[in-house]
Amino acid sequence: MKSISLIALCCVMVVFGGLPFTSNAQLDPLFYVKTCPQLHTIVQDIIRNVTRQDPRMPASLIRLHFHDCFVQGCDASVLLNNTATIESEQEAAPNINSLRGFNVVNRIKLAVDNACPNLVSCADILTLAAEKSSVMTGGPSWPVPLGRRDSLTANRALANKSLPAPFFSLTQLKSAFAAQGLNTVDLVTLSGAHTFGKARCRFITDRLYNFNNTGQPDPTLNTAYLQQLQIQCPQNGSGDVRVAFDPITPGRLDKQFYNNLQVKKGLLQSDQELFSTPDADTISLVNTLHEINY
Template identity: 70%
Template sequence: MANHTQNNKMNSFGLTLTALCCVVLVLGGLPFSSDAQLDASFYRNTCPDVHSIVREVIRNVSKTDPRMLASLVRLHFHDCFVQGCDASVLLNKTDTVVTEQEAFPNINSLRGLDVINRIKTAVENACPNTVSCADILALSAQISSILAQGPNWKVPLGRRDGLTANQSLANTNLPAPFNTLDELKAAFAKQGLTPTDLVALSGAHTFGRSHCSLFVDRLYNFSNTGKPDPSLNTTYLQELRKTCPKGGSGTNLANFDPTTPDRFDKNYYSNLQVKKGLLQSDQELFSTSGADTITIVNKFSADKNAFFDSFETAMIKMGNIGVLTGNKGEIRKHCNFVNKDRIRMASRDSSESAMVSSI
């Protein structure tokens, strides 16, 4: 998709911080919730096998679709960026819900909704009406990271599911792949997330894939100049042009990390150092003159443990944004519908079935 207008860019918001990623990440007006009553052992007595149940489903899926691991990390990001980590991104369109799945950053972009539903079914069979979809998203991100040889952290649990979605916030609050560093930092700062959090969470782009539509302007018409992005490595530019031809559909996939595309490691940062960041928003972290993020990129490139530690801290911090606990929200029986809508639809379907059988 060459020669994009700004409107076209808006239609390609979906970032794979990548997942997500784009990775990454804001919540409109919902600050980090430092007093959320979450606990890694929340389900110790009520659903002690929840972690192993989630892991088994994801492990089986990843055998045939290794890309799914990055997609599930990104799905957690896209949930927490809008209304907090309340599983609002999972809600389908109904008479009362305007789904976030049809927001520009998510449409034809989100992956893993079916996997979350498979996990929810398995969890419900073991522990009915106990584990929230929001917690399943948080656990899925952690387990996906581990399966990709990445960081491991204790996931604070006890979230409840929200009762609505917010498509307009998804449209305005999720960062775009062409955001500048100042725009990314401002979005993070609103949520109490630091530049170190920004660089660490962006590191989720060390695995997974992105559609060409999210970065093709950099290859042919950067900032409407008719030329490629000068911050792109010229050899890498030619490789990407083969994957994403000028005037193509934009649906081809490119690896975020051309070296180890399915492994969660620190190569994302060494790629930035040699101008091989896939998205503009990736390369901005290192190529913005005088930026304080350059030092952080260099640190993470040199020290995997420093990156992993910062990623774990940032994921826990992000996972606490705007959470619902206690008597707020609900435990959804089906992740795609609030319980009220699910009961209403089941009643309607039963009524329609009875009508058919009586004819």
């Protein structure tokens, strides 16, 4: 299990390093060291200031980066708005009225361009923002490879097809990640980002009241946790009410996500599938990541 632990920890630190990029150029953490030495400080300072007013923002920035990387690679295509020739990914079903943090990326880009005009791509800014967000909330740091180029196109259809849904089975999750060149270790590790931030009630209502059209709750939900969620998300209530992914340490990027799965307190069906699918190879990975300290 030691080798699995080391691999999993590397996945946490690299985060999106295994996803495809739009450029074949060699990426380098020192890409801007001479041309924009202030880059890391600018990104870090802005996110820190924003987080004081909006504690959810680090989770939102990491999610924004993930949703970017799953479509055409980590190329900032998710930032593109609708035009005469572009159908924005922001209006794809997994993204619409859901993704946030665009204003923070714009704010960082403006500050970076003031210091280093027209040098740093939005794709690199978004990638750096994800790493800084991790560190500020207790998660790991990693050397971010830089030198990406921004996409000039978006792909809404691919966003609808590629991004995993909150009701996916383990088989569907593995398929979605495999399409990005990611394996089961990557799946379990990256799912750990659901240790902080919030989800809307609409994504869990079926689990609470009518799982798989049975008229009953999802049997893999902890009974006490089910009752708590039903109070927060009443059957005929607003689907836009937000619930913390992790009721224990909702503002920290830590390993509590895996602890929650072990006691049937995964908020999304797709998360609990990692531990509650009978005889799944992901169960041992959840147990291993539960033990890792970073």
